[in-house]
Structure formats: structure tokens, C-alpha cells
Amino acid sequence: MPTAPAPHQQRTEARRPLSRDLPADPTGESAAAARTIAAVREVAEGCRRCPLWRNATQTVFGEGPQSASVVFVGEQPGDQEDLAGKPFVGPAGKVFDAILEEADVDRQKTYVTNAVKHFKFEPRGKRRIHSKPNAGEIQACRWWLDKELALVKPDLVVALGATAAQSLLGKAVPVTKMRGQVVEREDGLKVFLTIHPSFILRIREPADKDAERARFRQDMRAVKKLMAA
Numbered sequence: 062m063p064t065a066p067a068p069h070q071q072r073t074e075a076r077r078p079l080s081r082d083l084p085a086d087p088t089g090e091s092a093a094a095a096r097t098i099a100a101v102r103e104v105a106e107g108c109r110r111c112p113l114w115r116n117a118t119q120t121v122f123g124e125g126p127q128s129a130s131v132v133f134v135g136e137q138p139g140d141q142e143d144l145a146g147k148p149f150v151g152p153a154g155k156v157f158d159a160i161l162e163e164a165d166v167d168r169q170k171t172y173v174t175n176a177v178k179h180f181k182f183e184p185r186g187k188r189r190i191h192s193k194p195n196a197g198e199i200q201a202c203r204w205w206l207d208k209e210l211a212l213v214k215p216d217l218v219v220a221l222g223a224t225a226a227q228s229l230l231g232k233a234v235p236v237t238k239m240r241g242q243v244v245e246r247e248d249g250l251k252v253f254l255t256i257h258p259s260f261i262l263r264i265r266e267p268a269d270k271d272a273e274r275a276r277f278r279q280d281m282r283a284v285k286k287l288m289a290a
Contacts, residue, residue, distance in 0.1 A: 098127045098172075101208050105178060111201040113179035113194075118143045123174025123209050131288050132172045132215040133157075134206065135257055136224040140189050143180035148173050153259035157221075160258070160274065164281035166288070172213050176228035177202045199228050210250065217243075217287050218250060222257030241280060243287070253287065255280040 095101040102122040108114055121138035124147055133149075141151035149157050161168050177198055182189040194202075206228055210218065220226040223236045229252050230244060236254050244252045261277060264270040 098212055111198045113181050117179035119146050120178045124148055125172030127213055129172035129213055131217045133219045134225040135175045135221045137175050137177035137194055138180045156261055157258040160278050160281055163278050164285055166281055166285050176225045203228050219253045
């Protein structure tokens with residue numbers, strides 16, 4: 062007898078639109094002409110710029126007010142984000158939300174997105190294990206991030222981790238060494254460098270985890286001051 066699909070496969074098949082219902086070129090005239098985040102998000106649902114769309118449930122676009130003064134950029138959606146269609150709603154997102162609150166940063170007034178909009182993973186039994194996007198996938202998806210930044214026009218962008226920094230700066234940078242620094246791009250956009258909150262979750266030693274959490278909180282307080290500057 063054929064093996065029944067895993068639960069996540071059933072959800073994926075139920076949610077993914079048919080290819081014939083999606084635009085063949087999401088970066089064509091409709092995307093280029095879009096003037097709102099909502100309009101770009103709708104076009105991005107049919108993104109085919111790299112192969113990651115084939116196994117992901119859906120495009121996970123950015124979320125937040127178009128008038129936000131700060132944009133947070135992570136790496137990519139995780140398993141829960143892929144199913145929910147929203148960024149930063151999984152375990153790392155919960156850590157992120159809690160620390161933003163402790164740092165007195167109102168997430169509702171920020172725009173949160175990812176460098177890569179589709180979940181890249183390796184199946185392991187019934188689980189889907191995160192897999193780091195490669196340089197080609199980051200570059201392919203940079204079109205969408207650039208569009209988001211052009212529409213939001215933030216005063217500051219926070220790169221959460223190395224993938225976000227690479228996407229924003231166009232090259233690999235040593236985030237752990239440059240953490241807390243602000244790098245100004247050629248277009249004048251200021252990029253604050255820090256870790257991704259998922260890094261905190263991977264620390265096993267409680268004392269080390271608490272110390273890293275406190276350090277990330279300090280980073281967010283620095284962001285808060287830059288937002289007010």
C-alpha cells in the first residue's frame with residue numbers, strides 16, 4: 062500500500078496554489094509598478110525567481126506598516142512561518158517579540174521581513190529541518206527586499222544575522238565581530254548589525270543563554286535609541 066503523506070505535506074498540498082494560477086514572471090510590469098507593500102505582497106505569492114518555491118507552502122512576505130522607521134531583516138521563514146504565511150511567528154519570533162518588549166521597541170510600529178521569502182529545508186522523517194540559503198538564492202530574493210525598502214523608506218535597517226547582512230550589503234560580513242556597528246550603504250541607508258534571535262535558542266548552557274539574551278536586549282535598546290535619533 063502507498064505510504065500516506067506526512068502531515069506537513071498534506072498541509073502544503075492543500076495550501077499551495079496551482080502553478081497555472083500564478084504569474085509566470087512576478088518581477089515583470091505588475092511588480093515593478095506596485096506602489097504599496099500590499100500590492101507587492103500579492104505579486105510575490107507567485108515568485109519563481111529561484112527553485113525554493115517548489116517545496117515551500119507559500120511565500121512569506123514582510124509584515125508591518127509601510128510608514129515604519131525601522132525594518133528588521135531575518136534570514137528566511139521557518140517551519141511555522143511557512144505554514145502561517147507570516148514572518149517571525151515561530152520559536153525565534155517569540156524570543157524576538159519578548160526582547161523587543163523588554164527593550165521598549167513596539168513591534169507594531171516596525172516592519173519585519175526576511176532576506177529569503179521561501180522556507181528552505183531538508184526533510185527528516187516527519188520534520189522539516191532548516192537549511193541555510195545559498196548566495197544565489199539570497200541574490201534572487203534581493204529583488205523583493207529592495208522593493209520593500211524602496212516602499213517603506215526606513216531610517217534604519219537591522220540585519221539579524223549573516224544572511225540578512227549579506228543581502229543588505231551585497232557581500233559576506235563577520236557579523237559576530239561587527240555586531241552593534243552601523244554600516245552605511247552607498248545609497249545612504251544605515252544598517253545595524255546583530256545576531257538572529259534563533260542563535261539564542263541554540264545555546265544549551267543556561268548561563269550562556271541568559272548572557273546572550275541580555276546582549277541581544279542591549280542591541281535592541283541601541284536600535285531604540287537610533288530610532289529616536
